[in-house]
Amino acid sequence: MIKFALYGKGGIGKSTVASNISAILSGKGFKVMQIGCDPKADSTALLRGHKKIPAVLDAIREKGKNVSLSDITYISDSGVVCVEAGGPIPGLGCAGRGIINALEKLDELKAFEEYGIDAVIYDVLGDVVCGGFSMPMRKGYAEKVFVVTSGEKMSCYAAANICMAVDNFKNRGYAGLGGIILNRRNVADEEKRCEELARDFGTSVIGRIDRLKEIEQAEIAESVLKNYAPGSVAFKQIETIAENIVSICGGE
Amino acid sequence: MKNVSKRISCYSADTAGICSALYELGGLTVVHDASGCNSTYSTHDEPRWFDMPSRIFISALTEADAVMGNDEKLISDTVKAAKDLKPEFIALCGSPMPMMTGVDFDAIAQEVERRTNLPTFGFSTNGMATYLEGASEAFYTLSLYFSEKREQRADTVNILGATPLDFGLNGSVEAIKAFLTENNFRVGACLSMGASLNDFRMLSEARVNLVISQSGVKTAKYLYDEYEIPYVCAVPVGKFFSKQVLKALEDPSEQVFKNGSGSEVCIIGEGIYSKSLASELLYKGIDANIISPLETDKGVLSQNDAQVYSEEDIRAYLKEKKPKTVIADPLYSFVIPKGTKHYPLAHFAFSGRCYTSKILNFIDREIDIQI
Numbered sequence: 001m002i003k004f005a006l007y008g009k010g011g012i013g014k015s016t017v018a019s020n021i022s023a024i025l026s027g028k029g030f031k032v033m034q035i036g037c038d039p040k041a042d043s044t045a046l047l048r049g050h051k052k053i054p055a056v057l058d059a060i061r062e063k064g065k066n067v068s069l070s071d072i073t074y075i076s077d078s079g080v081v082c083v084e085a086g087g088p089i090p091g092l093g094c095a096g097r098g099i100i101n102a103l104e105k106l107d108e109l110k111a112f113e114e115y116g117i118d119a120v121i122y123d124v125l126g127d128v129v130c131g132g133f134s135m136p137m138r139k140g141y142a143e144k145v146f147v148v149t150s151g152e153k154m155s156c157y158a159a160a161n162i163c164m165a166v167d168n169f170k171n172r173g174y175a176g177l178g179g180i181i182l183n184r185r186n187v188a189d190e191e192k193r194c195e196e197l198a199r200d201f202g203t204s205v206i207g208r209i210d211r212l213k214e215i216e217q218a219e220i221a222e223s224v225l226k227n228y229a230p231g232s233v234a235f236k237q238i239e240t241i242a243e244n245i246v247s248i249c250g251g252e
Numbered sequence: 253m254k255n256v257s258k259r260i261s262c263y264s265a266d267t268a269g270i271c272s273a274l275y276e277l278g279g280l281t282v283v284h285d286a287s288g289c290n291s292t293y294s295t296h297d298e299p300r301w302f303d304m305p306s307r308i309f310i311s312a313l314t315e316a317d318a319v320m321g322n323d324e325k326l327i328s329d330t331v332k333a334a335k336d337l338k339p340e341f342i343a344l345c346g347s348p349m350p351m352m353t354g355v356d357f358d359a360i361a362q363e364v365e366r367r368t369n370l371p372t373f374g375f376s377t378n379g380m381a382t383y384l385e386g387a388s389e390a391f392y393t394l395s396l397y398f399s400e401k402r403e404q405r406a407d408t409v410n411i412l413g414a415t416p417l418d419f420g421l422n423g424s425v426e427a428i429k430a431f432l433t434e435n436n437f438r439v440g441a442c443l444s445m446g447a448s449l450n451d452f453r454m455l456s457e458a459r460v461n462l463v464i465s466q467s468g469v470k471t472a473k474y475l476y477d478e479y480e481i482p483y484v485c486a487v488p489v490g491k492f493f494s495k496q497v498l499k500a501l502e503d504p505s506e507q508v509f510k511n512g513s514g515s516e517v518c519i520i521g522e523g524i525y526s527k528s529l530a531s532e533l534l535y536k537g538i539d540a541n542i543i544s545p546l547e548t549d550k551g552v553l554s555q556n557d558a559q560v561y562s563e564e565d566i567r568a569y570l571k572e573k574k575p576k577t578v579i580a581d582p583l584y585s586f587v588i589p590k591g592t593k594h595y596p597l598a599h600f601a602f603s604g605r606c607y608t609s610k611i612l613n614f615i616d617r618e619i620d621i622q623i
């Protein structure tokens with residue numbers, strides 16, 4: 001079983017990359033679960049064709065102890081089990097604590113065993129802002145953290161923070177850094193900045209995605225590239241990333 | 253609102269269960285909570301506090317440390333205390349505030365262990381579960397770590413699930429040991445009153461385990477899976493039931509409890525203790541059943557017993573069932589219907605030191621309750 005998390009600044013492309021990787025791994029025979037850890041609850045939108053699923057926290061709010069797995073999962077056309085942790089009402093509560101509750105609920109319901117999962121992707125909101133957002137890198141959750149970034153200053157800043165958090169936790173048995181995924185915004189010195197970031201944290205850039213029309217178009221079509229544009233450059237770039245991730249996570 | 257206690261007390265929480273289970277074992281127990289809270293866990297919930305020293309500390313969590321995620325203070329203070337006090341092990345446990353900020357006790361324990369080279373255990377208690385769950389985790393975790401394969405001894409029985417939260421300090425646990433010894437058993441480990449860490453190392457010597465509260469069940473199941481030691485859940489109360497317990501210890505496949513419908517007596521309390529007392533009354537010809545407001549193993553309760561958690565449900569159950577007498581902690585008087593007799597039997601985990609003279613020792617003796 002491989003378990004990894006994608007972290008990165010909001011809007012950088014984590015969910016787009018995660019959903020496409022999920023569909024690709026599913027096509028390669030993995031039984032995949034993608035868990036969106038973002039109060040926006042839109043991580044798996046491309047896989048679901050924007051069909052709605054109740055977020056784990058909404059289901060807990062509504063049904064309390066009686067939540068069952070089928071209440072909080074959606075199986076995509078490509079066979080990916082989609083889960084959204086969800087979050088509190090905007091402006092209230094504690095989003096980090098919400099992620100902890102949602103992930104504990106999945107444990108309690110033995111979600112991985114029930115579906116025979118052998119690849120888990122955590123798609124985690126932006127920066128590591130509080131304890132809750134480090135939950136997916138704790139022992140028993142993701143084994144590797146991949147950071148999605150462009151060369152933009154704010155994106156690199158967030159990426160560095162995440163790498164720092166992973167480094168701080170190295171004595172705790174948490175996830176290790178798997179590598180950097182460059183999602184290009186075509187800013188000056190983009191390649192150089194990302195290489196530098198990777199070097200600072202003793203890791204490498206494991207894949208590159210260009211700024212591409214087909215990604216936008218696939219989003220409008222509410223579809224993953226595997227269905228929308230399987231021969232496209234974007235698809236091939238993300239497929240390479242998926243293969244690299246599998247080998248870094250030790251999944252043959 | 254469900255599970256709100258408006259008139260009655262509530263049971264001691266999981267953190268108190270951990271502190272109580274580990275009290276005598278020579279470890280260092282650190283509760284991650286605000287300064288001043290030690291009294292909650294270690295004086296109100298701990299009768300031994302006045303006579304017997306133990307190393308239970310509060311981390312003195314501040315608002316700033318909680319907000320800033322300053323785990324390092326907890327870690328370095330614990331490491332420093334461990335260097336001074338040289339405990340045999342370290343236990344870290346939580347409280348409501350660290351639960352909210354998502355403190356990872358397992359991870360912190362790993363860091364403390366790395367810096368001290370002492371076995372360190374993290375317990376994610378949060379004050380929301382009961383003392384039974386806390387004590388259960390403590391017994392289980394230490395059994396998992398310290399128990400070792402030893403030669404079994406045919407005469408040896410371990411006692412599992414002993415804390416003053418269930419048995420007070422009225423001599424009950426000593427009486428259980430004496431009762432077993434008088435009946436030609438050798439008492440091995442007693443988890444954990446009159447115990448030391450060594451008791452955990454010799455757990456596998458026993459031929460059978462006697463589980464005297466729910467807090468011992470998880471450990472008993474582990475010892476069964478790991479060393480094939482069978483177990484009996486029962487407290488040897490009364491003259492009749494205690495004989496049944498001896499029989500069951502000889503042949504643990506034997507059903508030890510008697511079941512009644514509770515037309516005459518209903519007992520409210522910890523499941524294994526209450527069920528033992530109800531069985532004794534049934535042997536004396538008194539129809540008794542129990543209400544357990546605490547988690548209780550499935551095998552203990554019969555369909556005539558009630559697993560009821562909230563004050564309003566207990567009140568409704570008694571109103572409908574109309575037993576002649578209710579045996580329960582004095583603080584339950586508020587939910588017992590008019591016209592029903594209340595025989596007070598205090599439970600430390602429920603009323604603390606308020607009614608210590610009513611925490612009764614019924615071990616292996618004639619029980620005379622006027623119904």
Ligand SMILES: Nc1ncnc2c1ncn2[C@@H]1O[C@H](COP(=O)(O)OP(=O)(O)O)[C@@H](O)[C@H]1O
Nearest residue numbers: 010011012013014015016210211212215216219
């Ligand atoms: N390489 C790319 N080329 C074109 N558009 C992209 C690319 N990567 C991401 N996008 C677009 O950026 C937006 C934000 O992506 P999303 O995956 O939702 O970000 P995140 O999950 O990190 O918040 C989406 O509209 C997505 O289609």
Ligand SMILES: [Mg+2]
Nearest residue numbers: 014015038043
């Ligand atoms: Mg997203």
